[in-house]
Every structure is written in C-alpha cells, then in structure tokens.
Amino acid sequence: MLAAVLEDFNQLVLKDVPKPAATGDMVVLKVKSCGICLTDWKAITGHRRNVTFPSIQGHEFSGIVDEIGEGVKFFQPGEEVICSPVANCGICHECRSGFAQYCKNGAVIGGDGMDTVLDGAFAEYVLVPERALYQKPPNVTFDAAALTEPLAGCYKGMIEYSQLKITEDVVIIGSGSMGLLAAMIAERAGAASIILVDVDNWRLEFSKKCGATHLVNSAEVDAKEAVYDILPNGPDIVFEAAGPLPAAQLAFDLCRRGTRVNEFGVTTPGTINVSPAEIHWKETRVDASFSVYPRAMQQSIRLQEKGFVDAGKIITHWFPLDQIQDALATMDAPDRVKVMINP
Ligand SMILES: [Zn+2]
Ligand SMILES: [Zn+2]
Numbered sequence: 498m499l500a501a502v503l504e505d506f507n508q509l510v511l512k513d514v515p516k517p518a519a520t521g522d523m524v525v526l527k528v529k530s531c532g533i534c535l536t537d538w539k540a541i542t543g544h545r546r547n548v549t550f551p552s553i554q555g556h557e558f559s560g561i562v563d564e565i566g567e568g569v570k571f572f573q574p575g576e577e578v579i580c581s582p583v584a585n586c587g588i589c590h591e592c593r594s595g596f597a598q599y600c601k602n603g604a605v606i607g608g609d610g611m612d613t614v615l616d617g618a619f620a621e622y623v624l625v626p627e628r629a630l631y632q633k634p635p636n637v638t639f640d641a642a643a644l645t646e647p648l649a650g651c652y653k654g655m656i657e658y659s660q661l662k663i664t665e666d667v668v669i670i671g672s673g674s675m676g677l678l679a680a681m682i683a684e685r686a687g688a689a690s691i692i693l694v695d696v697d698n699w700r701l702e703f704s705k706k707c708g709a710t711h712l713v714n715s716a717e718v719d720a721k722e723a724v725y726d727i728l729p730n731g732p733d734i735v736f737e738a739a740g741p742l743p744a745a746q747l748a749f750d751l752c753r754r755g756t757r758v759n760e761f762g763v764t765t766p767g768t769i770n771v772s773p774a775e776i777h778w779k780e781t782r783v784d785a786s787f788s789v790y791p792r793a794m795q796q797s798i799r800l801q802e803k804g805f806v807d808a809g810k811i812i813t814h815w816f817p818l819d820q821i822q823d824a825l826a827t828m829d830a831p832d833r834v835k836v837m838i839n840p
Contacts, residue, residue: 499840500620501821502551506543511819517616517624518564524572524627525564526580529639531618532557532812533836534647535673535740536609538828547609555617555838556582556608559633559642569627577633579642580618581649581794582608584629598788610788619821621840631794634802640837641801641809644678646789648808649797651679651738651761654786656686657793659734659759663687668724668732668751669709671739671762672700674811674835677707679736679761681806684708692727694720694747695739699832706810721750731756738762745769752781760785811835 498516503509519525537554539545562576572578585592585600592600600611606625607617617623633642655661667688669676672695683691684707693709695701696716704712713723725731731753737744740762746769748758758781775781789797800806811834816824818840827836 498621499818500553501818503541503548503554504551506548507541509541509821509825511821514620516622519566519569519624521566522568522627523566523624524562524569524630526558526560526578526618526623526625527563528558528560528618528621528623528840530559530643531555531838531840532643532647533824533828533838534608537607537617537619538825540609541825545609549614552614553616553618553620553623554607555619555623556606557643557646558607558618558623559639559645560618560623563622565627572627572630577635577639579631579633579645579794579798580606580623580625581629581631581789581791582606582617582646583611583788583790584615584626585791587628595790597790619818619838619840621818631798634798637798637801638809640812640815640839641807642798643837644808644811644835645794645797645801647674648678648682648800648806649789649793650786651675651682652797652800653789653793654759654761654784655679655682655734655736658784658786659736659757661686661688661734664689665733666690666692666728666730667734667736668692668694669736669738670694670744670748671737672697672704672709673738675762676736676738677704677811677834678806678808679738680704680708681808681810682800683736685800685805690728692724692732694724697831700834703834715747720747724751733757734759736761740764742767742769749781752779754779757782757784812837815839
C-alpha cells in the first residue's frame with residue numbers, strides 16, 4: 498500500500514509498504530479522509546521532538562472497515578467508521594474515573610500524548626484497535642467525519658469544562674481550525690456574542706461563516722479595548738485557541754470578575770504573568786482541555802449527525818495522498834484552514 502512514511506524530521510517519503518493485517522481485536526481500515534493537524538505538521542517539520550522513526554502521522558480520520566481480527570465483536574467489513582486517535586483501555590483508574598484521555602495503558606493513533614503511539618492514517622490503510630472505532634452516520638461525509646476528534650476537543654472544552662450557557666458572551670482567541678470549530682459549537686449552544694480575536698484578516702473574515710458575531714484584529718487594535726467596546730460588561734468565557742503565550746496572557750487580561758478562561762491552545766513550555774490575588778478577587782475560573790474521551794467523541798458525532806454543526810465547513814484544501822508534499826506546503830499558505838488528505 499502507499500504510505501507517507503516519516504523517516505526523519507523533514508523527510509516524509511511516499512513509498513510502498515506492506516498493508517497491515519488484522520489480528521486479535523485489531524481492525525484494518527481503508528482510509529477515506531485524514532485531516533492535517535498542526536500536531537502532524539510539527540512532527541514532520543521537527544517543531545515537535547517526541548517522534549519515533551520511521552512512523553506514519555495522521556490522527557484525524559474516517560474510513561471503511563476492510564478486515565477484522567478474530568476477536569473483533571462489533572464491526573464488520575464494509576462499515577463506515579470514524580476513528581478516535583485515543584484508544585483507551587477502559588479498565589485503569591483513570592478510565593474508570595471518566596478521564597480516558599489520561600489512560601495509563603492507552604495508545605494514541607498517529608499522534609501524540611500517550612506512551613504507545615501507533616501508525617496513523619497518511620496511508621491507504623491503517624491498523625487500529627476496535628475500541629477506538631465509532632460508526633459513521635450515513636448523512637455525515639467522510640471529510641466532516643474525519644474532523645470528529647478536533648470537534649470533540651472543542652465540545653469538551655467549551656461545553657463540558659467551561660459550561661457555556663445560552664445567552665453568554667464568548668471571546669475566542671485564534672481563528673484557526675480549533676477556534677472556528679469552537680465558534681460553531683458556541684453558536685449552536687446559544688452564545689449571544691462570539692468575538693473572534695486573531696492577527697489574520699482573511700481568517701477573521703472566514704470565521705463569520707462559523708458563527709463569529711464580531712471580529713477583532715489584535716495586530717491592528719488594542720484587543721482589550723476592542724472587546725470591552727463590544728461587551729462593556731466583559732466576556733463570560735474567554736477561550737484561548739491560538740497557541741502562542743501572548744494569546745494566553747491576553748486571555749487573562751480580558752477577564753472581568755467571574756469570567757471563565759479556557760487554556761485550550763497553548764501546549765508549548767513557558768510562563769505568563771498571572772496574579773493569584775487577582776484570580777481570587779475576580780473569581781477567575783481556569784479550565785483547560787486536553788485530548789478527548791469517548792463521551793466527547795459520541796457527542797461530537799451526534800452534533801454532526803443532527804446537523805447542529807458541520808465541521809466540514811472549515812476544510813479549504815483537498816489533496817490525494819500522493820500529493821501530500823503539496824498539502825504540507827499549503828499549511829504555510831495565508832488562505833487555508835483545514836487541509837484534508839483523501840487517499
Ligand atoms: Zn489533531
Ligand atoms: Zn485506561
């Protein structure tokens with residue numbers, strides 16, 4: 498089968514490799530769609546160092562069951578499925594406490610965040626544990642279904658952790674894939690105002706399609722002044738989905754008393770200035786959201802099945818697997834959001 502094998506940093510090689518075989522509780526999927534996530538791009542370019550070689554990246558995917566191991570109980574060849582990149586054991590203390598994303602015995606497929614990392618879906622076929630699979634609703638496209646995991650991450654952060662309620666005012670910092678998916682969830686959940694803050698006007702304009710009610714370019718204006726001009730009483734939730742440390746700083750700077758902050762985007766080391774006393778007096782509630790657990794995956798599928806959210810709206814580019822180099826080059830393009838590989 499054709500696969501994009503990462504042999505070293507900046508050495509992504511398209512080559513023929515043996516097609517995996519399904520044994521035990523493992524399933525071979527024919528990959529239909531796999532999104533390129535910044536996590537993949539960071540692994541390929543060396544911005545992320547915890548990568549083993551050779552490996553296959555790609556963790557946002559959907560496909561068709563091709564072959565099942567003898568221990569597979571719930572899926573049959575030909576079924577259309579969505580795969581979670583998190584295959585948790587279901588038995589450890591973390592799993593049983595409802596925190597499958599911290600599973601001690603888990604494996605991550607084509608990504609990052611657990612000790613065991615399986616090959617991902619920048620390939621014609623991928624081998625995955627049955628427990629990571631979900632049925633794809635027939636009315637959800639393979640492309641949109643491939644974005645179930647990032648959508649689940651935003652759902653988990655915005656709804657389950659930050660507990661967005663109808664009529665609340667939300668500021669989202671960062672209008673990349675995650676910020677836009679978070680905006681769609683906030684819109685559907687009944688947010689009154691959804692202010693998108695970014696430094697890129699093209700992406701800010703794009704965010705209008707995803708529910709943004711106000712746009713703030715923080716490179717052009719003072720973001721705090723602009724947000725308080727729109728919301729004199731300040732935001733109920735500030736959702737940081739940008740990544741750089743100044744975005745995290747801005748999230749705290751935007752708080753009024755009682756604002757809930759979600760540190761969703763920053764994963765790189767470093768510190769910002771936050772005063773515990775100020776957090777006390779303002780009763781700032783700080784949440785974060787790392788990875789996904791099964792309930793968030795199910796809810797994310799349901800959001801799409803019911804037509805509440807169309808994650809496919811954020812896809813701007815499509816490439817076949819044999820053009821993955823062009824797809825990666827597009828990651829630097831000014832007018833892209835989500836880039837999709839269709840092997
Ligand atoms: Zn991702
Ligand atoms: Zn576990």
